[in-house]
Amino acid sequence: MLNCLAIPSIGLQMMFAQQTAAALEPEQQHRLSTATRGVLLGMLLIWAVFALVALVFQDAIVARWKISNPLALWITLLIGLVALCTPVLGGVVQGKQNFLWLGWASMLNGLGRVGAAALMVLVLHAQATGMVAAILASSLVTVLIYGWHSRDVWRGVGAKLAQFEWRPWFGRVVPLTLGFGAFQFMFSADPLFVQAFFDKDDTGYYISAGTLARALVAFTGPVVSVMFPKLVRSLARAERTDVMGLTLCTTAVLAVVGALGLSFGGPLILKLIYTPAYSQIAAPWLPWFAMGMVPLALANVLLNDLLARSRFAVVPWLVAVALGYGATLAVHHETFLGVIKTIGLFNLLFLAVALLFSWRERRLVNPAPK
Numbered sequence: 001m002l003n004c005l006a007i008p009s010i011g012l013q014m015m016f017a018q019q020t021a022a023a024l025e026p027e028q029q030h031r032l033s034t035a036t037r038g039v040l041l042g043m044l045l046i047w048a049v050f051a052l053v054a055l056v057f058q059d060a061i062v063a064r065w066k067i068s069n070p071l072a073l074w075i076t077l078l079i080g081l082v083a084l085c086t087p088v089l090g091g092v093v094q095g096k097q098n099f100l101w102l103g104w105a106s107m108l109n110g111l112g113r114v115g116a117a118a119l120m121v122l123v124l125h126a127q128a129t130g131m132v133a134a135i136l137a138s139s140l141v142t143v144l145i146y147g148w149h150s151r152d153v154w155r156g157v158g159a160k161l162a163q164f165e166w167r168p169w170f171g172r173v174v175p176l177t178l179g180f181g182a183f184q185f186m187f188s189a190d191p192l193f194v195q196a197f198f199d200k201d202d203t204g205y206y207i208s209a210g211t212l213a214r215a216l217v218a219f220t221g222p223v224v225s226v227m228f229p230k231l232v233r234s235l236a237r238a239e240r241t242d243v244m245g246l247t248l249c250t251t252a253v254l255a256v257v258g259a260l261g262l263s264f265g266g267p268l269i270l271k272l273i274y275t276p277a278y279s280q281i282a283a284p285w286l287p288w289f290a291m292g293m294v295p296l297a298l299a300n301v302l303l304n305d306l307l308a309r310s311r312f313a314v315v316p317w318l319v320a321v322a323l324g325y326g327a328t329l330a331v332h333h334e335t336f337l338g339v340i341k342t343i344g345l346f347n348l349l350f351l352a353v354a355l356l357f358s359w360r361e362r363r364l365v366n367p368a369p370k
Contacts, residue, residue: 011177020095292344
């Protein structure tokens, strides 16, 4: 459920990061305050509908998902409410370039989730209900940090609601959601197909290799998060900046070095974390998996640059690549290595599309002399 919420959340966070970074004049700041409160209210209303449906069909949901304690369902719904509000407030904090608390909130969320889950399960023996309670606790810490450091926006003077132009606002949210959603799908969809088409006793080996490989993209993510609002602010001020080139070079170095390190050091990591069988079976896949994730890390930089500049023409093509990727995995999944090679191929295609549109953007901005 939380993974399904991630795609629209990404679009909202980037939208509010963009709007906050570009809000230089008082009137723009008033519109930002109105949008923030309006979207938060909308998220609450959407959640209330889902909560009502869950209340009416609680018995059927509990039976279908084999939930031993209905309390786990309601805690999960509360996490959903927090997850709907977090990208709005987090986007404001990111757009204000308050990277100190943006980073701390992210780290506390991850560490708090793991630590609280370990306490609930290993000490209190709370099992599934305790796991979701731990997620709720860490999520609340994150949203409270974001809420406090964005309070000047959501508590600020707003524009008149009747005068607020929602249509162009949503006209920016949709392409941002689809563009970043395509990336999110490329980044995290393959375990769903593996779980569906392979024996459940074997998928753990694949998941272990995939988790380590996906860490390469996650490792370079904070660099890109810093770039996005800086680009928006520079565009709003009509300033020239080389932040995209610097970010692309930094990401390339980090991703390639990380992929090489994972290819050679991955077997040792597997031995330390998993049982010996994992090291024997999953280790040969790590070089393929690691190198297949490098293009996606680079494409993430180019995608953020294009969308920060509102160059939305790339979005349908990236969505088409993501759909083709999903269709290919649904049809061709004979072996785990075959799946990993499919991932690498489509990540390269995703990067090629982003490169093509980035090159075209540079040609439009800096045309060749006659």
